[in-house]
Amino acid sequence: MMRWYFEQYKFNGGYHLRTIFAAELSQTLANKCLVPIPVTKHTMTTRGFNQTLGLLDDNLWIVEALRCKFYDKVAQSKKNRVTRLQTQQPFAVTGEVQAILDQPVILVDDVYTTGRTLYHAADCLHAAGVKNISSMTLAR
Incomplete structure (x- = not known):
């Protein structure tokens, strides 16, 4: 079922599906410093949204402290396990990281493989x- 959900949400433009887990995520993550995993500029242009950021309510404490270093990259879903494990560092920090240096931070992503x-x-x-x-x- 989750495979279908992510296929519809991420790859078929189902942005409206972002709210399905909103109540549970908001309750679990309230009052915590959240750093969502960013998407590349190419993904943002083609998909139109960051699927991880889309899962999070605007009333949560979200700090976009990471950015992708590359304009485009091969999607993790297109790689096998060995290739995924060999992936080089795709992220860099943004200026927003200064505000969270002394905070407990929760990285948020959509899928853990x-x-x-x-x-x-x-x-x-x-x-x-x-x-x-x-x-x-x-x-x-």
Whole structure:
């Protein structure tokens, strides 16, 4: 069922489906510093939205402290496990990271497969000085 959900939501333009889990996510993540995994500029242009950011209510504490270093990249869903694990660091911090250096941060992503995306994001934030980092995904 989740495979169908993400196919419709991410790849078939079903942005309206972002609200299905909104109540549960808002309750779980209220009053926490959230850093969503960013998408490339190419993905934003072609899809029109960041699927992870779309899952989060506007009333949550969202800090866009990461950005993609590349205009485009091969989607994780198009890679096999070995290729995913060999992925180079795709992220850089934004100026917003300064506001969260002393905060416990929760990285938020839509799907956890190998953990490589979250590893890279956490590594990037840690290198910038963020000390307390955990993560949450909607599906695994």
